[in-house]
Amino acid sequence: MYVYVIVAVVILALLGFVLLRGPKAPPGGYESTRDADDPIPGGSGDGEPGAGSGTGSGTDAGTAVDEGPRIERPESVNTRMARLRGRLAKSSSVFGRGLLALLSRDRIDQDVWDEIEETLLLADLGSEASMDLVEALQQRVKVEGTSDPARVKAMLREELLKLVDPAMDRSLAVDRKEIAPAVVLVVGVNGVGKTTTVGKLARVLVAEDKDVVLGAADTFRAAAADQLQTWGNRVGVVTVRSENEGADPASVAFDAVQAGIEGESDVVLLDTAGRLQNKAGLMDQLGKIKRVVSKAAEVDEVLLVIDATTGQNGMVQAKVFSEAVDVTGIVLTKLDGTAKGGIVVAIQRALGVPVKLIGLGEGPDDLAPFDAEQFVDALLD
Amino acid sequence: MFNSLSDRLTATFKNLRGKGKLSEADVDATVREIRRALLDADVAVPVVREFTASVKERALGAEVNEALNPAQQIVKIVNSQLQEILGGETRRIRMAKTGPTVIMLAGLQGAGKTTLAGKLGYWLKSQGHRPLLVASDLQRPNAVTQLQVVGERAGVPVWAPHPGTTSEFDDPTGDPVQVARDGVAQARAKLFDVVIVDTAGRLGVDQALMAQARDIRDAVDPQEVLFVIDAMIGQDAVQTAQAFNEGVDFTGVVLSKLDGDARGGAALSVASVTGKPIMFASTGEGVKDFEQFHPDRMASRILDMGDVLTLIEQAEQNWDRAEAQKMAQKFADQEDFTFDDFLVQMQQLKKMGSMKKLLGMMPGMAGMREQIEAFDESSIGRIEAIVRSMTPHERAAPKILNGSRRARIARGSGATVSEVNQLMERFAQAQKMMKKMAQGKGIPGMPGMGGGGMPGMGAGGAAGMPGMGGMPGMPGASGNKAKGKNAKGKKKGGSRSGNPAKRAQENAAASSKQKAPSGSAFGQPQEQKQKQDLKNLPQGFEKFLK
Structure with missing residues (x-):
């Protein structure tokens, strides 16, 4: 039995060694993306982008324009903001209630620091960011020589705000380019609410009088395309989808962008299937989607959807997705629960990717722009 | 940033080495590292607090074992504490004595309930049951x-x-409670023996939906209420688990998306806060990716220490005994490892499943995680093709390969x-490494193997397979790392510590380092040093000496 195990493990180690450094692409990389005898894509339309739809209008196969009996007019941006502000304010006006009790002592001792750190940890900020923050705070307290807990509280808020950086550009690149529509790719792990986010985002854009096309590039999850199409139909937006399950998502995405170009739309929103970031094959697929879409029109915005309940793994998600498709913004969903979503602070700190939108509830118009101050207040609550 | 606990502890223990007893300050420093490791694994803050407190207590308390050195003591304590919380035994589904067994699923939105219903159904079916899935989620579109x-x-x-809602805009009309009740009646009539009720996902704070879940529960009187929770969940795990525990009083937990790279500290949080066992783990997107949960192995995962136990189990199941013995014999005779052996072993490995999974289970692989993730399974095929294109003679004597x-x-x-x-x-x-290992009087770094059985196995594998760290056959991990650590060590030797005891220790370390020849990253110097150290260390601790 021992012999067994030893051999097994030793061999595995050896193989691991040989394989992990196994033949890779030649050191200089391949000169071209395809072998000499590969058929040339593009013109003839038989390459990967046009797959399935042939030439010409890529929309015919899967486009479903169901101009239902009534097309809703989504809530306008102004009233929406007012309503959501009110909702957030409810919880955050009592900023730092927990901390307040603690800091109302007259002296700052180790317990206070521990509590502060714990508050940050509880918000999923992560151990590194939390500890650094507390350290910075301690430094400042020392320098200023203050022992007033109220002042410390203010400083904590300042420090956090500095981390979140309200000055950062959080606008979405959704304006039509000269010849092509803006393309927004929505990515994320399973179950974070990508499809819902795309649907809600479509409503926001329609409310801004933009001409939107949806692309259901989630060809894996059962009924995902139906779900997206329902969102689209409600606001009279075209949804490009594939009729058969398991179609190549890159091809669907390409068709959607083509439809956007032909229809002279302003924005094309692409929903993708959820994928765990450690599945290399699926991440490659995502890279392919972006590459293929770029052949029709540049991808302007890649939104990573992160569930507010996500813990430290969110960091890994952001990193890996950034490597694959260069994430430009984060959508933090499910903030209406008890979770605070502090991981995005750590993500922004490490990768510089800002949160652009937050999802606050199950209602169709519950998607709001990110507001740094409100977010920080909520973190400390 | 995502160092494994073992790496961190190794760093902390560097200073402890040579000390016979743990001082309170030592324990404090170590406990701090453990705390960070647990927090990075998303274990909930209150649970971490409790956990570290009891580790500290046990480390300082009467449990001082003369046979173990301080570092081992701590690892042993941490591991046993983890297993204590996670629960020792794998729990199985309670079946109803008469009539259909009802299993209800509850959990947050997006936790993976519906997918899990399918997996559970498939699993039960393959166990010889006749399951029926009941669609009581009339809330979520589609x-x-x-x-x-x-x-x-x-x-x-x-x-x-009931078709449920097909969009976010339909108001849910059907009565999920009635659907669940009818489903059970249907199962009874049609002689299904297990009913799996899928319910709507809800936020812990949503009272209305929680009440609905409660109603479903009361209506169908399930034998098991399974709480499905995402392995990636962070600090919110505690609140969510508590809300659901109060709401539906679940009987077991299913950890979903465990195939991701989240460390799954939520498992510890939930188990600790509610005291309910984790029963299943969902590990992929296909219906077959579902397994019974092994609490002891989770401990290793949370601590990021590899999963040797599963590895060994799989090896045992799939490895051809005769082949293995032949290999071991070759090894002992110090014969060359040829391409033929390589091919044979590769076939064996293939039977064990995906290379990625296997490599991930090896302890000490944390440092290579990126490489593992980037590893392309198809490259095995390419390598095989190359080897198979050689003549038998070439395989036996690769040296003859000319241009x-x-x-x-x-x-x-x-x-x-x-x-x-x-x-x-x-x-x-x-080949060279293989030889070196064979020469080293058996296998260097595996001294624990001959005598005392398999230390660490009893401890659930978290304490590690003895000798893994000492195995020089992992140049990618241990060799390069060792190089880095040597360099660090030298720097440290330059600055003298103010503490006399520490200084003496440092001097000793420095002189022993000078003895070691520099150069080869492939373990030789490292090996010697290790062998020296190993004499002083009981089994199971070699991995910290990387």
Whole structure:
């Protein structure tokens, strides 16, 4: 039995060694993306982008324009903001209630620091960011020589705000380019609410009088395309989808962008299937989607959807997705629960990717722009 | 940033080495590292607090074991504490004595309930049961459709009398309680023996939906209420688990998305806060990716220490005993490892499943995680093609491979000559390492093997397979790392510590380092040093000496 195990493990180690450094692409990389005898894509339309739809209008196969009996007019941006502000304010006006009790002592001792750190940890900020923050705070307290807990509280808020950086550009690149529509790719792990986010985002854009096309590039999850199409139909937006399950998502995405170009739309929103970031094959697929879409029109915005309940793994998600498709913004969903979503602070700190939108509830118009101050207040609550 | 606990503890323990007893300050420093490791694994803050407190207490308390050195003591304590919380035994589903067994699923939105219903159905079916899925999620758009598709994939019938909502804009009309009740009645009538009720996902704070879940529960009186929770969940795990525990009083937990790279500290949080056992783990997107949960192994995962136990189990199941013995004999006789052996072993490995999974289970692989993730399974095929393009003679004596032979092999396998060269190079290195290991009086770094059985196995594998760290056959991990650590060590030698005891220790360390020849990253110097150290250390601790 021992012999067994030893051999097994030793061999595995050896193989691991040989394989992990196994033949890779030649050191200089391949000169071209395809072998000499590969058929040339593009013109003839038989390459990967046009797959399935042939030439010409890529929309015919899967486009479903169901101009239902009534097309809703989504809530306008102004009233929406007012309503959501009110909702957030409810919880955050009592900023730092927990901390307040603690800091109302007259002296700052180790317990206070521990509590502060714990508050940050509880918000999923992560151990590194939390500890650094507390350290910075301690430094400042020392320098200023203050022992007033109220002042410390203010400083904590300042420090956090500095981390979140309200000055950062959080606008979405959704304006039509000269010849092509803006393309927004929505990515994320399973179950974070990508499809819902795309649907809600479509409503926001329609409310801004933009001409939107949806692309259901989630060809894996059962009924995902139906779900997206329902969102689209409600606001009279075209949804490009594939009729058969398991179609190549890159091809669907390409068709959607083509439809956007032909229809002279302003924005094309692409929903993708959820994928765990450690599945290399699926991440490659995502890279392919972006590459293929770029052949029709540049991808302007890649939104990573992160569930507010996500813990430290969110960091890994952001990193890996950034490597694959260069994430430009984060959508933090499910903030209406008890979770605070502090991981995005750590993500922004490490990768510089800002949160652009937050999802606050199950209602169709519950998607709001990110507001740094409100977010920080909520973190400390 | 994502160092494993073992790496961190190794760093902390560097200073402890040589000390016979743990001072309170030592324990404090170590406990701080443990705390950070747990927090990075998303274990909830209150649970971490409790956990570290009891570790500290035990480390300082009466449990001081003379036979173990301080570092081992701590690892042992941490591991046993983890297992204590996670629960020792794998719990199975309670079956109803009469009539159909009802299993209800509850959990947050997006936790993976509907998918899990299919997997559970498939699993039960393969166990010889006749399951029925009941679509009581009338809330989420298309949840019913999804369950039907999932049921179809799993080959399990679905009871869905109500179409549910098909969009976010329909108001849910059907009565999920009635659907659940009818489903159970249906199962009784049609002689299904297990009913799986899929319910709507809800936020912990949503009272209305929680009440609905409660009603469903009361209506169908399930034998098991399974709480499905995402392995990626962060600090919110505690609140969510508490809300659901109060709401539906679940009987077991299912950890979903465990195939991701989250460390799954939530498992510890939930188990600790509610005291309910974790019963299943969902590990992929297909209906078959579902397994019984092994609490003892989770401890290793949370601590990021590899999962040798599963590895050994799989090896045992799949490894050809005769082959293994032949290999071991070769090893003992210090025969060359040839390409033929390589092929045979590769076949064996293939039977054990995906290379990625296997490599991930090895302890000490944390540092190579990125490489593992980037590893392309198909490259095994390419390597095999190269080897198979060699003549038997070439396989036995790779040295005869000259330029023209290499060119022929490259042509035959569709690879480039440089790929063949790379493989040859790495193979030669592997051969050398193999020899070195064989020469080292058996296998260096595995001294625990001969005597005391398999230490660490009893401890659930978290304490590690003895000798893994000492195994010089992992140049990618231990060799390079060792180099880095040596360099660090030297720097440290330069600055003298103010503490006399520490200084003496440092001097000793420095002088021993000077003795070690520099150079080869492939373990030789490291090995010698390790062997010295190993004499002083009981089994199971070698991995910290990397």
